[in-house]
Amino acid sequence: MELSSQQPTVQKQGFGIPLLKFWQNHFRLWVHIGALLPLGVLVWMFFTGNLTVNPIQAASQRTGDIALVFLLLSLACTPAASILGIKEAIRYRRTLGLYAFFYAALHFLIFVGLDYTFQWDLIWDTLVEKRFIMLGFSAGLILLALAVTSFDWWKKRLRKNWKRLHRLVYLAGGLVVLHYFWAVKAGIQLPLLALWVLLALLLIRIPTVKEILIDARYKLTRFFRS
Amino acid sequence: MVKIHPSEITPEHIYLRRREFMKGIGALTLGALTLAACGGNVPVAELNENELFPPPEANGKTDELGNPVNSYTEITTYNNFYEFSMDKSSVASLAKDFKTSPWQVQVGGLVNKPKTYDLDKILKFEQQERIYRLRCVEGWSMVIPWQGFTLASLLKEVEPTSDAKYVRFETLYDPAQMPEQKDKYFAWPYVEGLRLDEALHDLTILATGLYGQSLPPQDGAPVRLVVPWKYGFKSIKSIVKIDLVSEMPVSLWMDASPNEYGFYANVNPQVPHPRWSQATERRIGELSRQETLMFNGYEEEVASLYAGMDLKENY
Numbered sequence: 079m080e081l082s083s084q085q086p087t088v089q090k091q092g093f094g095i096p097l098l099k100f101w102q103n104h105f106r107l108w109v110h111i112g113a114l115l116p117l118g119v120l121v122w123m124f125f126t127g128n129l130t131v132n133p134i135q136a137a138s139q140r141t142g143d144i145a146l147v148f149l150l151l152s153l154a155c156t157p158a159a160s161i162l163g164i165k166e167a168i169r170y171r172r173t174l175g176l177y178a179f180f181y182a183a184l185h186f187l188i189f190v191g192l193d194y195t196f197q198w199d200l201i202w203d204t205l206v207e208k209r210f211i212m213l214g215f216s217a218g219l220i221l222l223a224l225a226v227t228s229f230d231w232w233k234k235r236l237r238k239n240w241k242r243l244h245r246l247v248y249l250a251g252g253l254v255v256l257h258y259f260w261a262v263k264a265g266i267q268l269p270l271l272a273l274w275v276l277l278a279l280l281l282i283r284i285p286t287v288k289e290i291l292i293d294a295r296y297k298l299t300r301f302f303r304s
Numbered sequence: 305m306v307k308i309h310p311s312e313i314t315p316e317h318i319y320l321r322r323r324e325f326m327k328g329i330g331a332l333t334l335g336a337l338t339l340a341a342c343g344g345n346v347p348v349a350e351l352n353e354n355e356l357f358p359p360p361e362a363n364g365k366t367d368e369l370g371n372p373v374n375s376y377t378e379i380t381t382y383n384n385f386y387e388f389s390m391d392k393s394s395v396a397s398l399a400k401d402f403k404t405s406p407w408q409v410q411v412g413g414l415v416n417k418p419k420t421y422d423l424d425k426i427l428k429f430e431q432q433e434r435i436y437r438l439r440c441v442e443g444w445s446m447v448i449p450w451q452g453f454t455l456a457s458l459l460k461e462v463e464p465t466s467d468a469k470y471v472r473f474e475t476l477y478d479p480a481q482m483p484e485q486k487d488k489y490f491a492w493p494y495v496e497g498l499r500l501d502e503a504l505h506d507l508t509i510l511a512t513g514l515y516g517q518s519l520p521p522q523d524g525a526p527v528r529l530v531v532p533w534k535y536g537f538k539s540i541k542s543i544v545k546i547d548l549v550s551e552m553p554v555s556l557w558m559d560a561s562p563n564e565y566g567f568y569a570n571v572n573p574q575v576p577h578p579r580w581s582q583a584t585e586r587r588i589g590e591l592s593r594q595e596t597l598m599f600n601g602y603e604e605e606v607a608s609l610y611a612g613m614d615l616k617e618n619y
Contacts, residue, residue: 130393131378131588132444195592200584207576261579263442264489264560265390 109170113177116144117184138188142214142261145181146254146272148174149221153251153279161282161291172228175247179225182218210260217253220246251276360515362449367435369601371587374446376515378588383522384440385541387475387482387494395522402481402521404542409527413472413547416463423526427512429453434509436532438539439571439600443580446588450530452511456504459548464500468548471503472496473529473540490560496540497553497567498531499609507532507605510543533602535569566619570610571600575619 101108120140123129129136155171158164194201204211224244226232233240255276258269281287366372383395388402405423412418431451439445459471477493479485485492502508511530512519519525524541531538537557557565564578573583573596584593599606610618 131382132392132586134586134591135444192591193586193593197593200581200593203583204581208578210579263390263579264386 105166106170106173109173113148113174116140117181120144134188134192138185138193141181141185141188142258143268145178145185146258148178148181149247149251149254150272150275150279152178153247153276157279157282157288161288161295163295176225176228179221182221186215186218210257213253213260214257217250217257220250220253224250248280251280360517362435362515363433364435364449367437367447369437371437371447373435373449374588379446379448379514380520380522382446382588384442384536385522385524386490387484387492387542388522389484396520398483399521402525402542404521404526407526407544409543409546411458411462411546413549414465414468415548416465417461419462421458426458426510426527429457429510431512433516434511434530436507436530437600438530438532438536439585439596441535441537441565441569441577441580441582443582443585444588445585445600449515450509450511451513451516452509452530454506455508455510455529456506458510458546459504462548464548467550469500470549470552471498471500472545472547472549472553473498473543474545474547475540476542476544490556492556494540494556495553495559496529496538496555498538499552500548501609502531502606505606505609507602533571533599533606535571537565538569568610568615568618570606570615570619571596572598572615572619574598575616 120129120137124133124137127133152171152174155167155174158167190196190201194204205215206212224247227236227240227243236243255269255273258272259266262269282291360376362373364373381396382392384392385395385399388395388398407423409421409426410418411421431453433449433451435447435449437445438448455471473496475494476482477485479492498508509530511524511528512526514520514523519528521542524539527543528541529539529543538555552567555565555567557569558567571582576582581593583596585596586593597603
């Protein structure tokens with residue numbers, strides 16, 4: 079506000095403020111655009127032949143990466159609200175979680191449909207033979223249950239149990255990161271990064287850690303205000 | 305019109321650019337449209353280069369089972385060469401300035417006549433085209449028209465002694481050129497090994513080219529091993545050292561992950577891997593998976609090498 083009073087040009091107000099309002103009013107829209115953008119890029123790369131000469135494997139790996147990112151983003155909403163004080167973040171927790179499920183579902187469908195062309199005997203063999211597939215599959219089932227019960231109707235119906243059920247997201251996070259570790263051949267930097275982020279997001283949920291961080295935030299804001 | 309072989313006259317910078325140009329049909333069409341749209345501003349040479357230097361051609365079009373060879377683009381843009389990058393599609397650009405001349409291969413160890421081969425001496429061995437299936441342990445495969453010569457013909461020259469039981473190969477160690485060698489995750493340089501009878505087998509070659517041209521860096525220039533009945537990682541690239549030894553060498557992958565990668569690493573659909581399907585594979589360029597053949601389809605030629613051995617134990 080101070081900035082705009084320093085530069086009281088009519089044109090700037092006429093252009094800038096509606097844009098800001100549009101941004102604020104339609105933030106949910108931007109979240110959707112941002113969440114669907116990786117899919118758009120992937121599809122575009124797929125059809126322009128930019129997804130390596132082994133596009134099915136590349137698409138499979140990328141949808142997995144994207145799903146993990148959204149899962150972590152969704153897990154970041156609660157601490158963003160409680161610790162950083164960004165209350166609005168909580169409104170996007172479900173949306174981001176649903177996008178995590180959406181990309182995980184794509185990841186699964188690519189594996190089953192494109193990679194193994196619905197040859198169920200082969201798919202079953204890999205499921206029981208490869209521990210990392212079993213882990214990913216388990217995590218996918220958890221995300222499916224959470225996605226299905228994510229709507230208000232279920233929330234009302236399940237009451238206390240809803241919260242209990244949705245705590246399974248932490249387990250899903252752990253399973254996904256381990257799935258990632260076991261899926262890579264070498265170069266564990268990215269799974270390791272995901273592990274640190276997940277651990278940090280879990281750690282700041284511990285009440286005492288959370289209180290220390292909230293306290294630190296108050297002290298910081300007071301320091302900057304004085 | 306006189307027919308000119310592409311490799312004789314294509315300057316390297318044009319040669320590399322053309323490959324970029326050929327990346328995909330989509331890109332090609334787009335490129336052609338753009339050029340057409342530019343009208344009079346199009347430098348004529350740009351269009352002609354592409355007509356004058358078509359993609360290199362292999363003499364044979366299929367392997368002995370009738371599988372068509374993979375395209376030059378596929379073979380040269382999807383490479384596992386961890387010395388340059390773990391990302392298969394980045395290797396070609398990262399390796400493009402790799403120096404392959406001068407190059408020497410030291411052959412020694414338990415031999416009567418140790419010898420250091422300059423690259424031109426290596427190229428004097430009678431080069432022949434061999435169209436082989438290459439099965440990567442990661443579950444994908446290609447059919448590649450190599451040029452090269454049998455390892456046996458080289459080993460004969462140095463005369464292995466009676467104590468020699470194995471052959472140990474080593475890739476160049478040069479972190480300045482191969483950036484990933486600075487990463488200590490692996491015990492560089494890359495090492496591979498063969499039993500002497502495997503090394504002397506007629507299918508085992510040292511490759512110096514593909515598609516009628518010298519090997520591009522990303523495919524292991526200037527000289528690499530090709531052992532078609534084993535998983536791709538056995539076919540060590542950019543070799544500088546070959547030693548005849550009495551003990552089984554420990555390869556880089558055996559060292560990194562002994563329960564996943566054994567010394568033999570024969571293609572075997574019966575021996576599962578914790579990560580990739582070994583029962584099936586995807587041929588690059590094809591959509592559906594196909595069954596992986598025992599010894600990658602070379603069972604008739606090589607099964608006798610392993611008579612009486614438990615191949616699940618000796619994976």
